[in-house]
Amino acid sequence: DTGVSQNPRHKITKRGQNVTFRCDPISEHNRLYWYRQTLGQGPEFLTYFQNEAQLEKSRLLSDRFSAERPKGSFSTLEIQRTEQGDSAMYLCASSGPVQGVYGYTFGSGTRLTVV
Amino acid sequence: DQQVKQNSPSLSVQEGRISILNCDYTNSMFDYFLWYKKYPAEGPTFLISISSIKDKNEDGRFTVFLNKSAKHLSLHIVPSQPGDSAVYFCAASDPGSARQLTFGSGTQLTVLP
Numbered sequence: 279d280t281g282v283s284q285n286p287r288h289k290i291t292k293r294g295q296n297v298t299f300r301c302d303p304i305s306e307h308n309r310l311y312w313y314r315q316t317l318g319q320g321p322e323f324l325t326y327f328q329n330e331a332q333l334e335k336s337r338l339l340s341d342r343f344s345a346e347r348p349k350g351s352f353s354t355l356e357i358q359r360t361e362q363g364d365s366a367m368y369l370c371a372s373s374g375p376v377q378g379v380y381g382y383t384f385g386s387g388t389r390l391t392v393v
Numbered sequence: 394d395q396q397v398k399q400n401s402p403s404l405s406v407q408e409g410r411i412s413i414l415n416c417d418y419t420n421s422m423f424d425y426f427l428w429y430k431k432y433p434a435e436g437p438t439f440l441i442s443i444s445s446i447k448d449k450n451e452d453g454r455f456t457v458f459l460n461k462s463a464k465h466l467s468l469h470i471v472p473s474q475p476g477d478s479a480v481y482f483c484a485a486s487d488p489g490s491a492r493q494l495t496f497g498s499g500t501q502l503t504v505l506p
Contacts, residue, residue: 282436311493320397320482320496321437334491369436373492382427382494384436 280304282385284370290391291360298356299388303372307383310353312345313369314338315387321369327353360392396420397485399497407505412470414500416483419464423485427494428457428468431480440481441468473504 283302291297303310308329313321324343326334329350339345342360347353357364367387398417406412414428424445429437443450443457443466450457456469470477483497 309492313494318402318498320399320484320498321494322496323493326491326493328491334493371436382439384429384438386434386436 282370282372282383284368284385284388286388287386288389288391290393293362293392294359296356296358297360297390298354299368299370299390301353301355301370301372301385303352303370304374304383307372307374308350309373310347311371311373311382312353312355313371313384315367315369316365324355357390360390362392365390365392394419395498396423397483397495397497399483399500401500402498403501403503405503405505406473408475409472412468412473412477412502412504414468414470414481414483414502416466416468416497417464418466418485420485420487420495421464422487422489423495424488425486426457426459426466427484427486428455429482429484429496430477431482431499437482470502473502475504475506478502478504 285300310327312324315321325345327347342358345355367389369387371382371384373382427442428440430440431437441452441455441457443459459466480499482499484494
């Protein structure tokens, strides 16, 4: 069990550029979640995958955001035409089929800064 | 609409004393509550949880109390240690939401040696 891995740890990008983040969950976990955390706030839910199916998306996930989980393994979160308001910590979490919410494990996050 | 609220952004406690962190919620559908601890540059780490069918859960120095009628929960840390200094998030889950978590805004706990 190597935990949930997120890459890159930090990303600085210019406004208008596209960025992509990757999350590698714990290998036997079939559920994968993306959250976003801004300064002084708790993490906010963005989207949820069960295996390769994206089952739920928050209204926070605008058209510029897209997430995928091909083959039900790693996941990517892409932000197109980044805006300064996208600056945040993007957290990935995974859990197993039995544990559900009881077994959430978070990664260390990707900190995005849009300049 | 903040469904989970932590009204104290910060708390300072002397080493060895009790730390009490509070959390209020508004959604009566929440049936499971969790506390997470977060250090800078790391993701949240699960600390302790409680189901809505219980009013207390204990794990070592950590105890979570749930008052459903008041929609209030609290985390007690006894005795507090300097290594407990971190941001503590309260989170809640309801069964109809794919088990996504709704977080409070966090409380920065500082344990003074």
